[in-house]
Amino acid sequence: MAITTFPTVEKCTSMRREKDTVVTDLDGTLLRGRSSFAYFALVAFDVGGVLRLLFLLLASPIAGIFYYFISESVGIQVIFFATFLGMRVSDIESVARTVLPKFYLEDLHPESWRVFSSCGERCVLTASPRILVEPFLKDYLGVDIVLGTEIETYKGRATGFVKSPGVLVGNNKADALKSTFGETQPEIGLGDRDTDIPFMALCKESYYVPPKPKVEAVGTSKLPKPIIFQDGRLVQKPTPLMAIFIIIWIPFGFFLACLRIGVGLLLPVPLHYYAFWVTGIRLITNGIPPLHIKKYQDQSGVLFVCCHKTILDSIFLSASLGRPIPVITYSTSRLFEIFSPIKTIRLTQDQALDASIIKQLLKESDLATFPEETTSRGPFLLKFSPSFAELTDELVPVALETNKNKMSMFHGTTTRGWKWIDAFFFLMNPRPTYEIIFLNKLPHEFTCKSGKSSHEVASYIQKVIAETLSYECTTLTRKNKYI
Structure with missing residues (x-):
């Protein structure tokens, strides 16, 4: 079964959903972009500086090879390792609270947000580390439950590894959903890739979010809460190409x-x-x-x-x-x-x-x-x-x-x-x-x-x-x- 066999999110009605529960993936579903590289690059630069950003950039091709040809989970763990190794947990939490929300809000998918915001109970199920996404999702989008990958820590610092059961992809997402909701079936499931099918199959209605990164993001006037305080050094979201330019420019800029x-x-x-x-x-x-x-x-x-x-x-x-x-x-x-x-x-x-x-x-x-x-x-x-x-x-x-x-x-x-x-x-x-x-x-x-x-x-x-x-x-x- 392929994800494209599900009806698209545009066909999901948002009327009279106040008592319904929605479960959605994050990257490529609730957010327009399918890649989360830029958010890890923001953490790398704002906590570890240009050398950590360079380390993450050099590790990205290795992560891509694992992700597309061997194991999605292993590819994601390579990115985690390059980003978090040795970082203080308090620094990661600070960036998640003060830097990332602005960039996340600028990438909200309009159709997914239309459905998501109409439901009374909201759950996000993501492979991204919970420590990164939870402040944004709960403080700015009113999410009730955040299920994300848990990172390993030791004496207040991240080890670069993840806790059992590992990265939340595929069946791990379905297991996390079962342990949270038990026998209760959420009304709506939203996903964007084949590895989302296991958790979407546990919902009464499932909808596919097609990859349309050029779709216009949700306007700030439609958001439930504005961002008044925002930190971080980078003005633009650091895509791989932008990250390369930043690394090259910094010596000249200094x-x-x-x-x-x-x-x-x-x-x-x-x-x-x-x-x-x-x-x-x-x-x-x-x-x-x-x-x-x-x-x-x-x-x-x-x-x-x-x-x-x-x-x-x-x-x-x-x-x-x-x-x-x-x-x-x-x-x-x-x-x-x-x-x-x-x-x-x-x-x-x-x-x-x-x-x-x-x-x-x-x-x-x-x-x-x-x-x-x-x-x-x-x-x-x-x-x-x-x-x-x-x-x-x-x-x-x-x-x-x-x-x-x-x-x-x-x-x-x-x-x-x-x-x-x-x-x-x-x-x-x-x-x-x-x-x-x-x-x-x-x-x-x-x-x-x-x-x-x-x-x-x-x-x-x-x-x-x-x-x-x-x-x-x-x-x-x-x-x-x-x-």
């Missing part, structure tokens, strides 16, 4: 990043814009920044209130203005403070003392602050800290954007990794782009002097920046990040 950093350190800030252009960095400035006027003792400088995208925000803000703008912050990389051409003022978190320090600094120059307090990626702004609002009425919101097709290979932010490397990864992109949008200075009626509370001022600035970037505001703060 040299290019060092060159760009050196130029930024050696040249004065007024020349940074031109130096960026020569070295392939594109700095886009929109809006009309306020003129720099010498301040008298009784006048306050401008406080630029910015969203926070990367550790380099203050440098690009200064370059766009053609003058150094000191930045006030509660925490940043010590190495960045030492080598940055922009003065960084680290605050004490003593509210009264910090307020007096900032007010004195504003008498001397303009300042910049990042009230999100932490970098974020997707189309969301974290809750703005209102602490800046009472310090001055000279408030200029600034929208920073680095994400919308402006980085082709590497993200310049991280939560799991070392922050001081963020600058290198951003500048390792072939043509990194920063867009800075200066918005209008806050009108008097929206300042604390007019009677507005500091929370109202902060919320208003967050709102205008979010509208400018077509982002959504959230009530989440840095404390919510990856908890």
